[in-house]
Amino acid sequence: MHEPTADSLIGQPVDALPTPALVVESEALEHNLALLATYFASRPAKLRPHFKSHKCVTLARHQLEAGSAVGITCAKLAEAEALVAGGIRDVLIANQVVGPAKARRLAALNRSAAVRSAVDSLVNLAELGEAATAAGVTIGVLIEIDIGMHRCGVPPGEPVLALASRIRETPGLRLDGLQAYEGHLVTHPDPQERRAKVAKAMEPVQTTARLLQDAGFSCEIVSGGGTGTYDITGNLEPFTEIQAGSYALMDCSYKKVSPMFRNALFILATVISSHQHFVVADVGLKGMGNEFGLPVIAGAPRAKPRCIAEEHLPIDDLPASVGRKIRIIPSHGCTTCNLHRTMWVAHRDILVDFWPIEGSGALE
Amino acid sequence: MHEPTADSLIGQPVDALPTPALVVESEALEHNLALLATYFASRPAKLRPHFKSHKCVTLARHQLEAGSAVGITCAKLAEAEALVAGGIRDVLIANQVVGPAKARRLAALNRSAAVRSAVDSLVNLAELGEAATAAGVTIGVLIEIDIGMHRCGVPPGEPVLALASRIRETPGLRLDGLQAYEGHLVTHPDPQERRAKVAKAMEPVQTTARLLQDAGFSCEIVSGGGTGTYDITGNLEPFTEIQAGSYALMDCSYKKVSPMFRNALFILATVISSHQHFVVADVGLKGMGNEFGLPVIAGAPRAKPRCIAEEHLPIDDLPASVGRKIRIIPSHGCTTCNLHRTMWVAHRDILVDFWPIEGSGALE
Numbered sequence: 027m028h029e030p031t032a033d034s035l036i037g038q039p040v041d042a043l044p045t046p047a048l049v050v051e052s053e054a055l056e057h058n059l060a061l062l063a064t065y066f067a068s069r070p071a072k073l074r075p076h077f078k079s080h081k082c083v084t085l086a087r088h089q090l091e092a093g094s095a096v097g098i099t100c101a102k103l104a105e106a107e108a109l110v111a112g113g114i115r116d117v118l119i120a121n122q123v124v125g126p127a128k129a130r131r132l133a134a135l136n137r138s139a140a141v142r143s144a145v146d147s148l149v150n151l152a153e154l155g156e157a158a159t160a161a162g163v164t165i166g167v168l169i170e171i172d173i174g175m176h177r178c179g180v181p182p183g184e185p186v187l188a189l190a191s192r193i194r195e196t197p198g199l200r201l202d203g204l205q206a207y208e209g210h211l212v213t214h215p216d217p218q219e220r221r222a223k224v225a226k227a228m229e230p231v232q233t234t235a236r237l238l239q240d241a242g243f244s245c246e247i248v249s250g251g252g253t254g255t256y257d258i259t260g261n262l263e264p265f266t267e268i269q270a271g272s273y274a275l276m277d278c279s280y281k282k283v284s285p286m287f288r289n290a291l292f293i294l295a296t297v298i299s300s301h302q303h304f305v306v307a308d309v310g311l312k313g314m315g316n317e318f319g320l321p322v323i324a325g326a327p328r329a330k331p332r333c334i335a336e337e338h339l340p341i342d343d344l345p346a347s348v349g350r351k352i353r354i355i356p357s358h359g360c361t362t363c364n365l366h367r368t369m370w371v372a373h374r375d376i377l378v379d380f381w382p383i384e385g386s387g388a389l390e
Numbered sequence: 391m392h393e394p395t396a397d398s399l400i401g402q403p404v405d406a407l408p409t410p411a412l413v414v415e416s417e418a419l420e421h422n423l424a425l426l427a428t429y430f431a432s433r434p435a436k437l438r439p440h441f442k443s444h445k446c447v448t449l450a451r452h453q454l455e456a457g458s459a460v461g462i463t464c465a466k467l468a469e470a471e472a473l474v475a476g477g478i479r480d481v482l483i484a485n486q487v488v489g490p491a492k493a494r495r496l497a498a499l500n501r502s503a504a505v506r507s508a509v510d511s512l513v514n515l516a517e518l519g520e521a522a523t524a525a526g527v528t529i530g531v532l533i534e535i536d537i538g539m540h541r542c543g544v545p546p547g548e549p550v551l552a553l554a555s556r557i558r559e560t561p562g563l564r565l566d567g568l569q570a571y572e573g574h575l576v577t578h579p580d581p582q583e584r585r586a587k588v589a590k591a592m593e594p595v596q597t598t599a600r601l602l603q604d605a606g607f608s609c610e611i612v613s614g615g616g617t618g619t620y621d622i623t624g625n626l627e628p629f630t631e632i633q634a635g636s637y638a639l640m641d642c643s644y645k646k647v648s649p650m651f652r653n654a655l656f657i658l659a660t661v662i663s664s665h666q667h668f669v670v671a672d673v674g675l676k677g678m679g680n681e682f683g684l685p686v687i688a689g690a691p692r693a694k695p696r697c698i699a700e701e702h703l704p705i706d707d708l709p710a711s712v713g714r715k716i717r718i719i720p721s722h723g724c725t726t727c728n729l730h731r732t733m734w735v736a737h738r739d740i741l742v743d744f745w746p747i748e749g750s751g752a753l754e
């Protein structure tokens with residue numbers, strides 16, 4: 027006897043949800059989607075919203091419907107599989123898809139959709155080419171350039187040209203362009219410095235794109251950018267696509283960097299223990315990301331979460347009795363959504379829908 | 391075309407798994423289960439292994455079969471529901487189950503199993519009593535005492551007696567004893583100090599248990615302890631049950647505190663990008679807990695993980711080419727298992743089984 031069932035909660039107040047529950051406020055979400063769609067409507071660069079921030083296929087469809095979007099970005103193969111299964115036909119995996127078995131899965135996706143991948147090594151090119159040829163498809167790839175984050179990607183310039191030449195020689199592969207992600211700069215706190223640092227970091231991408239074109243290589247797509255840099259990278263040559271993700275739902279960290287977007291995501295929690303100077307809510311590390319710090323309690327500016335335990339959030343200076351529902355804005359939406367299976371949708375405090383989070387958890 | 395399927399991987403080497411994958415080494419697991427079962431075989435206190443550390447019902451059954459265990463501990467109602475659905479009939483929810491709907495779910499569980507709950511407030515007692523009476527069952531409760539962690543629980547002494555009196559007056563409830571968890575001390579680095587601090591912290595539990603008994607209350611169960619204190623709290627009056635969880639799978643943090651247990655858990659990952667001084671593995675915050683720090687790369691003592699990104703682990707000083715499989719021992723097993731849906735079981739590097747992690751994710 028699990029009660030109440032999900033369907034029976036539609037039309038009920040948000041507070042009727044069993045806790046912890048992940049809730050999206052539809053008006054704030056619509057505001058965020060419209061803001062970015064409008065911004066890119068009149069610009070040459072377009073949006074390719076990042077699935078990793080919410081992992082919900084229904085929300086990805088809303089992002090496409092909002093306009094100015096050419097497709098969806100995602101972080102890994104299993105996310106792309108969820109997107110294609112959900113009817114989305116233009117996907118960029120902004121990451122390396124490594125190993126023969128995964129290469130075959132990627133090739134299989136390209137039978138019914140355009141699913142591109144970032145690449146940065148010869149061994150990976152060989153795997154992808156072999157799988158594509160065996161499946162009778164062509165896989166479009168973007169060469170990833172490391173512009174200072176020092177994660178994946180090759181240095182700009184000659185190493186990119188070398189990979190481009192190999193792609194041209196590899197049956198089953200098609201060079202579609204470049205990826206360069208300024209992940210080390212997207213949340214830089216000072217807006218002026220952020221702008222200057224991003225412009226500087228992207229100079230080698232411009233040079234490399236020219237090198238490629240001069241050598242007769244195609245460079246149709248150049249992908250990068252995030253919620254904190256959409257209005258910087260989105261206006262820089264040669265970028266054609268911006269991979270912003272957090273803008274849709276936001277969190278209390280990104281809100282400081284990009285205040286034009288609204289916090290559309292919260293965790294509904296219940297006070298399960300109440301004491302003289304603190305209370306304890308029923309959500310912790312297993313329902314909330316922690317790597318960007320402590321969350322914020324909506325509507326309670328004096329409340330101070332003390333730490334995030336596994337299943338508890340002790341909160342100082344929040345007078346509340348046992349049973350009270352509270353709304354918690356997490357410090358990182360991406361890792362929070364990854365912990366939940368369902369995203370509840372609320373319109374003015376009434377539950378109107380629930381969306382599966384198909385990509386949640388540690389996908390392979 | 392998702393290949394290979396889970397069944398087809400049985401009998402294959404561990405490295406055949408799509409990554410990231412959570413893997414348990416069966417010999418190390420058996421060592422850990424046998425060590426603690428043997429320890430408690432000759433002692434008055436017994437084990438009630440904590441489900442929250444792995445969230446896998448099959449592993450919980452192995453813990454019971456290993457012996458010296460009276461049942462399973464878990465952290466929340468949905469975990470208890472998974473355990474009862476999996477045939478486990480004696481469960482302690484070491485936490486408060488708050489709200490009328492959850493109280494009804496707890497009462498429903500008690501129709502076919504003994505599922506006790508911790509309590510620390512009058513409002514919660516009323517909810518549980520009402521639900522139990524309506525369902526025609528009795529719910530056994532343990533009064534939680536705060537012995538210094540300052541999370542849930544009431545202070546020792548009179549506040550416990552007051553709750554005990556209310557439990558006696560509440561139809562549908564039965565006072566079974568006390569819970570006192572020394573979570574702030576279980577990983578104290580110095581073993582001697584840990585022992586002294588735990589003994590001191592538990593003195594008020596002894597006093598309170600005597601007060602209860604003198605007042606004619608039952609105190610059959612006194613529950614507490616963890617992997618770092620099983621040989622301290624497990625030998626203290628009046629404890630009857632030890633809630634250790636991490637001992638089964640371990641992690642690289644707990645290994646420093648409790649070296650008698652073996653690391654039985656690792657994440658199989660693939661090197662997806664290789665550079666002169668570092669490589670990048672394909673698992674990050676979405677597949678690995680981070681709150682206890684960086685993980686360890688098995689068999690590579692010089693390798694230094696630099697940080698944990700969402701889907702990437704950059705590792706300095708690990709010479710490895712793209713495609714190489716590596717084994718990562720996470721810093722916290724509990725939050726790592728919570729991110730995975732399947733636990734692969736390996737015996738001497740060959741896959742022999744896979745167990746669902748029924749309790750993973752943010753459960754309600």
